[in-house]
Amino acid sequence: MKRIALGAALVGLVTLPTWVGGTYYVNIASQILFYAIFALGVNVLAGYAGLVSLGHAGLFGIAAYAGAKILGGGHGHLMVALVALATTLIFSAVFAVLALRGTGLGFVMITVALGQIVWGVAYRWISITNGDNGVTITGRPAPFGLSLASPRSFYWATLLVFLLAVASMAVFVASPFGASVRGTRDQPRRMNALGYNVWMIRFLAFLLSGFWSGVAGLLFLYYNQFVSPQAVALTASAEALLMVISGGTATLLGPITGAFLVVIMKNVASAYIERWNFVLGAIFVLIVVFMPEGLVPGTVRLARWTSTAWRPRAVQPTA
Amino acid sequence: MNVWVVLAVNSVTLGGLLFLLSAGFSLVFGLMKIPNLTHGSFFMLGAYLATSLIAAGFGFWTAAVVGGLLVALFGGIVERFILRRLAGAELAQVLVTLGLSFMVADVCLMVWTGDPIRIATPDGLRGATSVGGVGFPTYRLAVSLIAVVVAAALWALLDRTRLGAMIRAGVDDAEMARVTGIRVSRLFTIVFCLGAWLAGVAGVIGGPILSVYPGLDGEMLPLALVVVILGGSGSLLGSLVGSFVVGFLYNFGQAMFPELAYVVLFLPMLIVLVVRPQGLFGRPAV
Numbered sequence: 306m307k308r309i310a311l312g313a314a315l316v317g318l319v320t321l322p323t324w325v326g327g328t329y330y331v332n333i334a335s336q337i338l339f340y341a342i343f344a345l346g347v348n349v350l351a352g353y354a355g356l357v358s359l360g361h362a363g364l365f366g367i368a369a370y371a372g373a374k375i376l377g378g379g380h381g382h383l384m385v386a387l388v389a390l391a392t393t394l395i396f397s398a399v400f401a402v403l404a405l406r407g408t409g410l411g412f413v414m415i416t417v418a419l420g421q422i423v424w425g426v427a428y429r430w431i432s433i434t435n436g437d438n439g440v441t442i443t444g445r446p447a448p449f450g451l452s453l454a455s456p457r458s459f460y461w462a463t464l465l466v467f468l469l470a471v472a473s474m475a476v477f478v479a480s481p482f483g484a485s486v487r488g489t490r491d492q493p494r495r496m497n498a499l500g501y502n503v504w505m506i507r508f509l510a511f512l513l514s515g516f517w518s519g520v521a522g523l524l525f526l527y528y529n530q531f532v533s534p535q536a537v538a539l540t541a542s543a544e545a546l547l548m549v550i551s552g553g554t555a556t557l558l559g560p561i562t563g564a565f566l567v568v569i570m571k572n573v574a575s576a577y578i579e580r581w582n583f584v585l586g587a588i589f590v591l592i593v594v595f596m597p598e599g600l601v602p603g604t605v606r607l608a609r610w611t612s613t614a615w616r617p618r619a620v621q622p623t624a
Numbered sequence: 625m626n627v628w629v630v631l632a633v634n635s636v637t638l639g640g641l642l643f644l645l646s647a648g649f650s651l652v653f654g655l656m657k658i659p660n661l662t663h664g665s666f667f668m669l670g671a672y673l674a675t676s677l678i679a680a681g682f683g684f685w686t687a688a689v690v691g692g693l694l695v696a697l698f699g700g701i702v703e704r705f706i707l708r709r710l711a712g713a714e715l716a717q718v719l720v721t722l723g724l725s726f727m728v729a730d731v732c733l734m735v736w737t738g739d740p741i742r743i744a745t746p747d748g749l750r751g752a753t754s755v756g757g758v759g760f761p762t763y764r765l766a767v768s769l770i771a772v773v774v775a776a777a778l779w780a781l782l783d784r785t786r787l788g789a790m791i792r793a794g795v796d797d798a799e800m801a802r803v804t805g806i807r808v809s810r811l812f813t814i815v816f817c818l819g820a821w822l823a824g825v826a827g828v829i830g831g832p833i834l835s836v837y838p839g840l841d842g843e844m845l846p847l848a849l850v851v852v853i854l855g856g857s858g859s860l861l862g863s864l865v866g867s868f869v870v871g872f873l874y875n876f877g878q879a880m881f882p883e884l885a886y887v888v889l890f891l892p893m894l895i896v897l898v899v900r901p902q903g904l905f906g907r908p909a910v
Contacts, residue, residue: 425886589723
């Protein structure tokens with residue numbers, strides 16, 4: 306059953322440009338996919354490691370800016386991808402070392418501050434980042450001679466990366482490393498007593514999270530062929546977190562659903578109203594107050610509840 | 625030489641404003657364990673409300689007090705009706721305050737449009753005052769003075785009154801304070817409103833210097849965060865020292881490395897985090 310659903314979803318995704326109708330929708334699908342990659346990256350920390358970051362747009366943006374600068378320097382696309390991702394990893398490591406000085410709320414505050422530093426550099430260090438005007442690039446890569454210039458081919462390339470990201474997440478969740486990350490979230494002291502290096506596990510989780518954020522940032526750059534400080538603003542970090550939380554943290558499907566919802570709402574909402582930020586804030590408040598565990602687990606809970614409502618109540622496991 | 629004096633005065637002024645902003649943030653964080661991400665919005669909202677009050681014919685100081693009180697009222701509503709429901713769920717509180725800050729920013733944009741609004745310097749404080757042969761802008765001196773008075777008043781409140789003793793007890797150990805019969809939940813409301821009021825007043829007082837514009841909230845919030853990380857949460861002295869450090873760094877940084885001023889600002893925070901994660905005057909986490 307699960308396999309059939311998975312296969313159907315895969316076929317649906319691959320053939321999407323043929324049935325969705327119009328390049329506009331193909332482009333939106335691409336956006337959903339790279340934001341989903343971003344959300345999956347954020348979810349590694351926010352969901353599985355229990356460390357909520359509000360500075361991930363910084364890492365997303367570092368990849369995009371690094372890519373744009375290297376491309377502007379006249380290097381090839383392979384070089385761009387390699388250096389941009391390496392830069393993102395280095396900055397992820399620096400961010401991790403600093404942010405892991407705190408846990409819980411301390412971690413949140415430090416990531417906010419780090420994200421704002423990146424924003425400050427993007428906005429004010431005009432000689433490098435061109436300030437508010439942003440950096441424009443021309444041309445998308447053509448791996449193996451296949452041009453990604455058309456929306457369709459770019460969609461398929463993004464889909465390929467997206468599937469890789471999902472696969473890597475599935476492997477991560479099932480792996481002993483994934484289990485130890487969840488262990489540091491639920492019982493850091495016991496993990497420490499069992500001989501696990503809690504700090505190192507969190508550090509590696511941060512790197513994994515930063516890596517996929519960087520990949521998403523690079524796709525964002527190629528999609529828009531433009532990056533500006535808006536991409537690294539606190540609002541962008543908050544949007545990524547909203548994707549994770551609205552879909553459901555620490556699930557594979559949650560961040561993808563969340564990315565779908567946020568991108569669709571952003572595009573639909575901005576067609577009808579100017580006030581996207583207000584809507585974003587209101588959704589945030591409503592979800593946190595009324596469906597704190599997210600839409601996917603919330604819906605699963607409701608479905609379970611309706612299917613077991615007439616049976617005797619099982620003992621609820623305590624968290 | 626004169627340039628450095630002017631920079632120093634500006635730094636003290638900004639430090640004073642930051643103290644008004646971050647003292648409330650620090651108390652709320654220390655007592656309630658909420659990094660209140662709407663705090664920058666309180667600052668901006670106070671300033672915007674004051675522009676409307678002044679346009680309606682009220683004086684500057686009336687506008688400052690009333691604007692502050694309206695923000696305090698808003699803060700009280702947020703605390704009572706939203707944050708109270710989420711007691712104990714710290715992450716949820718972070719997200720709600722963040723969501724609220726987006727909503728406030730967008731409403732301000734809608735009501736007061738995107739153009740920067742300058743609040744006129746109040747009568748009697750325009751021009752310069754000569755101190756020891758050097759002319760200082762009178763208004764900036766006044767702002768520094770207000771910050772000193774507020775700092776003294778807050779210190780007296782926290783250190784010399786019964787309410788202050790209860791707040792300190794709550795910061796140190798909220799559960800023990802509750803056991804001894806202190807109504808900590810009421811303290812939460814009082815401290816939250818006090819913090820919102822201070823932030824709102826700071827916004828109004830900062831108006832003639834900074835003027836009011838969309839994005840002011842997002843610019844002030846990180847400064848408050850830096851001050852609190854630097855000084856240590858829940859410590860008034862920490863906020864005071866942190867505010868002036870940040871004030872000086874910001875102004876001197878802007879004069880010396882204009883493109884990197886915003887980054888220079890965060891350096892001491894990073895150093896403190898590495899060397900002393902609980903902040904200069906904070907207590908180590910148990």
